[in-house]
Amino acid sequence: MARLMILSDIHGCPKPLETFFQRAEEYSPEAILLLGDALYHGPRNGVPKDYDTQRTVELLNAHADKIIAVCGNCDSEVDQMLLHVPLMADYAQVFADGKRIFLTHGHHYCFEDLPPLPAGSVFLQGHTHIPVIRHCYGDITGFNPGSIALPKQGNPPTYGVWDNGRLSLRLLDTGELFEA
Numbered sequence: 800m801a802r803l804m805i806l807s808d809i810h811g812c813p814k815p816l817e818t819f820f821q822r823a824e825e826y827s828p829e830a831i832l833l834l835g836d837a838l839y840h841g842p843r844n845g846v847p848k849d850y851d852t853q854r855t856v857e858l859l860n861a862h863a864d865k866i867i868a869v870c871g872n873c874d875s876e877v878d879q880m881l882l883h884v885p886l887m888a889d890y891a892q893v894f895a896d897g898k899r900i901f902l903t904h905g906h907h908y909c910f911e912d913l914p915p916l917p918a919g920s921v922f923l924q925g926h927t928h929i930p931v932i933r934h935c936y937g938d939i940t941g942f943n944p945g946s947i948a949l950p951k952q953g954n955p956p957t958y959g960v961w962d963n964g965r966l967s968l969r970l971l972d973t974g975e976l977f978e979a
Contacts, residue, residue, distance in 0.1 A: 801895035802826065805944045805959035807834035807904070807925025810873065812847050812948035813854035815956055815971055819947050820862060822974050826960070830893070831862065834925035834944065835871025835904030837886060838878045844949055856881045867891055871904040871925065890914070896964035910941045921966070923959075930957040930968045930979045940966065945979075947971050954979075 804823055809816055823831060837859060838852045859866065863883040870887050879886050890903040898921050901914065905926025908914050913922055913935055921940045929952055930945030944959035945968065956971035968977040 800963040801830075801961060802828045802963070803830050803832055803893075803895060803900075803961035804828040805832045805834065805923060805942070805961065806947055807944050808836045808871070808928050808946035808949060809833075809838070809855060810836055810840045810844060810847060810946075810948050811838045811850045811852040811855050813851050813858055814849045815947040816855060816858050818971055819958055820858060822958070822969070822971070823862070823865075825974065828865065828960075830867055831865045832893070832900075832902055832923065833859075833866055833868035833884070833886075834902060834923060835869050835886075836873045836925065837868070837871070837882070839873040839875065840949075841873040847948060852881075859884060867893060867902065869902050869904055872906040895961060898964065900961070905943070910935050910943075913939065921961075927951065928954075930954055930959075930977065932966055932968065932979065942966050944968065 860883045866884045868886045900921045905924035928946035931943045933941045935941040945957035947956045
């Protein structure tokens with residue numbers, strides 16, 4: 800029975816990442832799944848007020864032993880030189896509670912354009928900064944944890960939890976359930 804935490808789209812903002820790792824300390828996950836866009840804010844986003852890539856790198860590296868990450872559209876080889884977590888793969892797969900969990904950022908594969916996955920799989924993507932749990936094709940579950948740093952469409956900062964085969968969205972500030 801697995802306990803996983805899921806986050807995406809940090810975009811170089813250490814303050815929400817510090818809060819996320821406080822939640823992780825309380826929750827004690829077996830792994831943390833990072834769905835890309837770790838350091839750079841990207842050309843479509845203004846520079847966030849607490850933008851500090853060096854501090855973000857320190858925080859991620861301090862927890863590197865628990866992180867499984869994929870590359871976002873704002874991640875680069877320069878980022879990988881600083882991070883102690885492999886970050887350049889377009890996707891990764893983990894198995895938990897009898898399910899295949901496919902991780903990607905969302906700019907190559909997305910809810911509307913899934914990779915070939917067996918029935919009952921779970922598809923995780925970030926990229927949109929919008930938290931959602933939905934059914935995709937057949938019985939494939941789609942999940943986006945939103946963004947802890949730059950949420951969009953009026954959503955609060957959120958992350959995801961996989962607890963014994965069940966997905967949930969959580970509010971970053973309190974850790975309480977969030978209904979998208």
